Amino acid sequence: MAIDLTNDPSIQSWVNVPDQSNFPIQNLPYGIFSTATKSKRAGIAIGDQILDLVEVASLGHFNGIIDEAVTLFSNEILNPFISLGKDVHKKVRSTVFELLKEGNTALEGKNVLVDQNEASLHLPIQIGDYTDFYSSEEHAVNVGTMFRGKDNALTPNWKHLPVGYHGRSSSIVVSGTPIKRPHGQKMPPGAEAPVFGKSTRMDIELEMGFVVGKSTELGETVPVDKAEDYIFGLMLFNDWSARDIQKWEYVPLGPFLGKNFGSTVSPWIVTLDALEPFRTKGPEQSPTPLPYLQHDVPATFDIQLEVHLKTESGNEGKIATSNFKYLYWNMAQQLAHQTVNGCNLNVGDLCASGTISGPTKDSYGSMLELSWNGQEPIQVGNETRSFLEDNDTITLKGFCDNGELRIGFGEAVGKILK
Amino acid sequence: MAIDLTNDPSIQSWVNVPDQSNFPIQNLPYGIFSTATKSKRAGIAIGDQILDLVEVASLGHFNGIIDEAVTLFSNEILNPFISLGKDVHKKVRSTVFELLKEGNTALEGKNVLVDQNEASLHLPIQIGDYTDFYSSEEHAVNVGTMFRGKDNALTPNWKHLPVGYHGRSSSIVVSGTPIKRPHGQKMPPGAEAPVFGKSTRMDIELEMGFVVGKSTELGETVPVDKAEDYIFGLMLFNDWSARDIQKWEYVPLGPFLGKNFGSTVSPWIVTLDALEPFRTKGPEQSPTPLPYLQHDVPATFDIQLEVHLKTESGNEGKIATSNFKYLYWNMAQQLAHQTVNGCNLNVGDLCASGTISGPTKDSYGSMLELSWNGQEPIQVGNETRSFLEDNDTITLKGFCDNGELRIGFGEAVGKILK
Secondary structure: OOOOOOOOOOEEEEOOOOOOOOOOOOOOEEEEEEEEOOOEEEEEEEEEEEEEEEHHHHHHOOOOOOHHHHHHHHHOHHHHHHHOOHHHHHHHHHHHHHHHEEOOOOOOOOOEEEEHOOEEOOOOOOOOOEEEEOOHHHOOOOOOOHOOHHOOOOOOOOOOOOOOEOOOOEEEEEOOOEEEEEEEEEEOOOOOOOOEEOOOOOOOEEEEEEEOOOOOOOOOOHHHHHHHHEEEEEEEEOOOEEHHHHHHOOOOOOOOOOOOOOOEEEEEEEEHHHHHHHEEEEOOOOOOOHHHHHOOOEEEEEEEEEEEEEEOOOEEEEEEEEEEHHHOHHHHHHHHHHHOOOOOOOOOEEEEEEOOOOOOOOHHHOHHOOOOOOOOEEEOOOOEEOOOOOEEEEEEEEEEEEOOOOOOOEEEEEEEEE | OOOOOOOOOOEEEEEOOOOOOOOOOOOEEEEEOOOOOOOOOOEEEOOOEEHHHHHHHHHOOOOOOOHHHHHOOOOOOOOHHOOOHHHHHHHHHOOOOOOHHHOOOOOOOOEEEEHHHEEEEEEEOOOEEEEEEOOHHHHHHHHHHHOOOOHHOOOOOOOOOOOOOOOOOOOOEEEOEEEEOOOOEEOOOOOOOOEEEOOEEEEOOOOEEEEOOOOOOOOOOHHHHHHHHHEEEEEEEOEEEEHHHHHHOOOOOOOOOOOOOOOOOOOOOEEEHHHHHHOOOOOOOOOOOOHOOOOOOOOOOOOOOEEEEOOOOOOOEEEEEHHHHHHHOOOHHHHHHHOOOOOOOOOEEEOOOOOOOOOOOHHOHHHHHHHOOOOOHHHOOOEEOOOOOOOOOOEEEEEEEEOOOEEEEEEEEEEEEE
């Protein structure tokens, strides 16, 4: 087998990749796009362009790898492609890498590229089930401290299992989709009865989500050391949260209407293959988890994360800087836990990390933490914010960068409408 | 418009409907079936037969009602049919009623009936999102009393909103599918650290679920007095629960692995049209709910419910008798609440009621309550049970019966495998 050069930072593409681009030839993330003249279809981001996989397929470049590749990539979702499995994904990756490599002229003069500015990007997968974990110790401690006091900040189970719950799939939307401020029941401090109205404590949660790449049968379990075989790739994930609604509703069965009015994902799915150079170890885990969760190998990735806020009047600022590697529980552990009872997975299921907070105040992944429950409003230009105001726009950004190579996720953008 | 006679108890079918059958001509529930020679397709239960809707369509009986009816009913799920809306459902109901009515010979000699004993029944819908409510006051009080004491039995929000949470869609299976006893983390009483092993507190939850019949857009709300327009029909629902796993994991974000290893639905969806003669008022609600939940009209149905347990050694018994009408929150309120924040619905979403317990000990809808947390084991023949043992089979049954008319749901059956 040939040596895999798809992570080699010295290789360039003949497609122009601007400095600081998220999408060099070593990335090759998958998405679904359309243009004024092209119906929804699969594409790969490269520099400022999108490689139209239907066009590439029609030239026969996936012959021998995928049957009916034109039909496959003409789907409005990536699920059928993802279902083909890791071997096919790797072959497509190396084929596209070869085609886009400097010096390769196979696509010369072919109509295979679309300017990203001329394309609409769509939700790339049909999401069956969506799980939201709660895997950042810093976030759990911060929230626990605010609501239960420092001594009871972490619930007794937290260090023994990756706490998670099921969320709403239907309301997961792609970057750029506006989010309407939800109405709901709230119990104001000191009130005797709940009131109905707009949420006044609108928040974000800086998260990442992984896309399940392989289905399992009901009753089947996925061992922790095989779990990455079941992960296709990652996206940025903003788990919008209405804290006032959430607080009143969530005991005893967990969050519901405080969350399910919308979640925003970035449009491109970055594969584990592209992230490989940034693999790293997560935090030490103490106490040692039960054997089915023991995975003491580098199983997370050094992904720098940012939250940007822009107000209606034009003030803007980076309000948080965090990193995926801060998470206490890694994806393999999350997935092993999710299936240890035999719960079955489907391709396209999405598992989000939970808010990714870091150790310092500027690394907290929610307004709730950044403003410490509204007690310490943060500065955005000449305005302050405890929670989100109408027409505020939040942009999540994520990228790996080791000086030689930058693998980015793009953005997950959402504006709060009144 | 002609008078709707489809609920008239005096009308008989030319298909033999045995005494005490669940499926008289006034019921006409939808399901998906297959046989040795017929691929999966839509059917309607009548007596102990199934009316093959593909065959009826091929005879042209749905002309003018449904375009491409043969293709539509050849789908492996009912979602495309359900998406056509209530007007079409009503026309199909009256057409099938007319065709099956005593004296009608249009289907005579046609190959449109299949013996239920010769058919396999399948999960009839593709479920997008599944919500589980917690709408029985008796159940919530029982469980709350056991775990938090009598004075804190109901959480403060319980009488103000229909508490609910999102569950797992992928593991919802049709009646007859065995359920494997799950493994997971448990914290034994008095232990210092959790242990891993099989659940030893396997339980059922006697529930009903409604199938969403009409989609909404993100941001759209469904008023409580229009909510039934968004409900296609009902099924029996067994929300299998591993109490030991659930207890350790569920704080603070709700049930997860204690539930998502499997839920069982009955194969037939009974429409609201068929249930109309059994419409009734639910319990008085005090305090009066907020305006968006006010719905002081008969909005529930008198559906008698039973739980039967059969042990491996052949002992069997009816262990609980309850009624859908006991639920404090009705389906219209659940659906109005679910969408009040703009959360969008898809056709095929499933909303389950939560355990339906009644006022007396023999009407509790879970083993947890029936055995009062294991303190008062129940008798099944010459055996006792606190929770389920390996190879126990649970059968949920449901039917409306007013002496003149019996509209049944059939059964939701599941056997616990070790």
